[in-house]
Amino acid sequence: MIQFDHVSKVYSGGHMALQKVSFHLHAGEMAFLTGHSGAGKSTLLKLISIQERPSDGRILFNRRDLSQITKAEVPFIRRQVGMIFQDHRLLLDRSVFDNVALPLQIAGASPLEIQKRVMAALDKVRLHKKAQHFPMMLSGGEQQRVGIARAIVNMPPLLLADEPTGNLDASLAHEIMQLFRELNALGVAVLVASHDQKLIEESGQRKLVLQQGRLVEDTGAEHGA
Ligand code: ADP
Ligand code: ADP
Numbered sequence: 001m002i003q004f005d006h007v008s009k010v011y012s013g014g015h016m017a018l019q020k021v022s023f024h025l026h027a028g029e030m031a032f033l034t035g036h037s038g039a040g041k042s043t044l045l046k047l048i049s050i051q052e053r054p055s056d057g058r059i060l061f062n063r064r065d066l067s068q069i070t071k072a073e074v075p076f077i078r079r080q081v082g083m084i085f086q087d088h089r090l091l092l093d094r095s096v097f098d099n100v101a102l103p104l105q106i107a108g109a110s111p112l113e114i115q116k117r118v119m120a121a122l123d124k125v126r127l128h129k130k131a132q133h134f135p136m137m138l139s140g141g142e143q144q145r146v147g148i149a150r151a152i153v154n155m156p157p158l159l160l161a162d163e164p165t166g167n168l169d170a171s172l173a174h175e176i177m178q179l180f181r182e183l184n185a186l187g188v189a190v191l192v193a194s195h196d197q198k199l200i201e202e203s204g205q206r207k208l209v210l211q212q213g214r215l216v217e218d219t220g221a222e223h224g225a
Contacts, residue, residue, distance in 0.1 A: 028187045048061070
């Protein structure tokens with residue numbers, strides 16, 4: 001599904017954030033991306049969601065070369081990627097329902113479709129009873145689950161999460177990871193950037209390790225390229 005082939009990223013200031021990174025994430029696969037702060041995790045995720053462009057190398061998304069796609073095609077690719085952030089980025093003046101509905105409204109879905117899909121997404125994160133609540137009324141773990149519901153509401157084949165448990169205590173972090181595993185079991189590919197070594201080791205899942213922009217370890221390399 002995602003193939004990085006000797007991908008490098010140099011930011012405008014000259015900083016090399018990624019150096020010749022190669023890996024393959026298959027459809028339906030789940031993996032962690034780890035490394036110290038500044039190692040390049042966010043940059044790698046931003047290259048997949050086309051918020052940044054590679055300086056060198058090739059990124060394939062479902063066999064499409066991301067360097068070849070036009071500006072007009074960017075929203076089409078982005079719709080296939082659900083993004084989850086550490087700070088969840090919810091709109092505080094809108095209800096849980098309206099936050100989750102946002103991607104569907106942007107995509108022009110009908111009210112009936114929106115009602116059905118938002119409730120299905122909230123059901124998956126076990127928050128259907130709080131659809132009319134506002135984010136401030138929810139706990140940190142619940143807010144993150146709303147962020148996940150918003151990311152999955154248009155059923156993208158790939159989820160990217162950037163430090164999704166960074167603000168949560170250990171038990172809530174486990175709860176969030178359990179949700180990712182459940183979504184992965186439904187066939188969604190999941191790539192989670194995290195520096196929580198304990199969480200990663202306990203999961204037993206594939207781990208990609210970045211160190212100063214280089215991919216220095218990939219425990220799932222046998223699946224690869
Ligand atoms: P991580 O997510 O692992 O903390 P990042 O991908 O955010 O790492 O950053 C990798 C390196 O690239 C860091 O040194 C960071 O300061 C730098 N960097 C990130 N974004 C930019 C940017 N927009 N412009 C310049 N440098 C950047
Ligand atoms: P994250 O926690 O996602 O790694 P950061 O705090 O590193 O985020 O960066 C926040 C924003 O600032 C991001 O959009 C990132 O691309 C940008 N950024 C990070 N480092 C630099 C930098 N050295 N110069 C310019 N922009 C940067």
